Amino acid sequence: DGGITQSPKYLFRKEGQNVTLSCEQNLNHDAMYWYRQDPGQGLRLIYYSQIVNDFQKGDIAEGYSVSREKKESFPLTVTSAQKNPTAFYLCASSIFSGSFHGELFFGEGSRLTVL
Amino acid sequence: AQSVSQHNHHVILSEAASLELGCNYSYGGTVNLFWYVQYPGQHLQLLLKYFSGDPLVKGIKGFEAEFIKSKFSFNLRKPSVQWSDTAEYFCAVNAPGYSSASKIIFGSGTRLSIRP
Numbered sequence: 001d002g003g004i005t006q007s008p009k010y011l012f013r014k015e016g017q018n019v020t021l022s023c024e025q026n027l028n029h030d031a032m033y034w035y036r037q038d039p040g041q042g043l044r045l046i047y048y049s050q051i052v053n054d055f056q057k058g059d060i061a062e063g064y065s066v067s068r069e070k071k072e073s074f075p076l077t078v079t080s081a082q083k084n085p086t087a088f089y090l091c092a093s094s095i096f097s098g099s100f101h102g103e104l105f106f107g108e109g110s111r112l113t114v115l
Numbered sequence: 116a117q118s119v120s121q122h123n124h125h126v127i128l129s130e131a132a133s134l135e136l137g138c139n140y141s142y143g144g145t146v147n148l149f150w151y152v153q154y155p156g157q158h159l160q161l162l163l164k165y166f167s168g169d170p171l172v173k174g175i176k177g178f179e180a181e182f183i184k185s186k187f188s189f190n191l192r193k194p195s196v197q198w199s200d201t202a203e204y205f206c207a208v209n210a211p212g213y214s215s216a217s218k219i220i221f222g223s224g225t226r227l228s229i230r231p
Contacts, residue, residue, distance in 0.1 A: 035221070040223060042205060042221045045221075056218070090159065092159075103164060104149075106158050108158060
């Protein structure tokens with residue numbers, strides 16, 4: 001079935017360690033996104049990419065890094081520089097036409113806990 | 116700064132009551148508008164969207180939303196809620212031209228609890 005696959009679903013990390021969250025899509029979408037969801041704060045945009053080998057910072061990019069080497073994949077690295085990394089991370093994709101994004105399709109999310 | 120505001124953080128209604136959830140955004144010009152819903156334990160999914168045309172948009176499960184450009188609003192409505200509508204609802208906006216690359220911004224969400 002077509003969709004977005006995020007892994008791992010749950011992840012525990014010690015302080016000072018980097019961790020990479022995987023996101024793969026088989027919807028042939030050009031655009032991919034990473035959001036962070038915290039209670040009472042909605043979804044905040046970390047990074048997004050409209051095309052392979054290009055990506056832009058969102059509103060809360062500090063302490064995160066991404067790559068977009070393939071259309072299907074958009075991994076997110078949570079670095080030790082991220083001050084408050086414990087959160088629920090959502091990956092999404094959409095078509096991108098002209099300057100508009102279409103409907104977002106979301107993965108199941110990855111819950112990261114820093115011990 | 117670009118923003119999307121959902122002023123109702125938690126709404127509690129009885130079954131069969133009418134619902135209206137507010138959403139305001141801070142952009143001018145052309146926008147795409149969305150409402151997403153997250154049922155307990157499920158993916159975020161699209162409820163409805165507005166790109167152009169009729170400002171009254173109908174979505175799934177009896178929901179509708181009205182785009183009022185002069186008020187920068189896109190409020191979500193349902194005439195009679197059911198217990199199964201218990202979920203978190205997010206408004207989102209795509210506003211190209213306000214940054215080097217357009218992006219989709221979400222509001223903080225409204226948690227809807229329906230009493231059976």
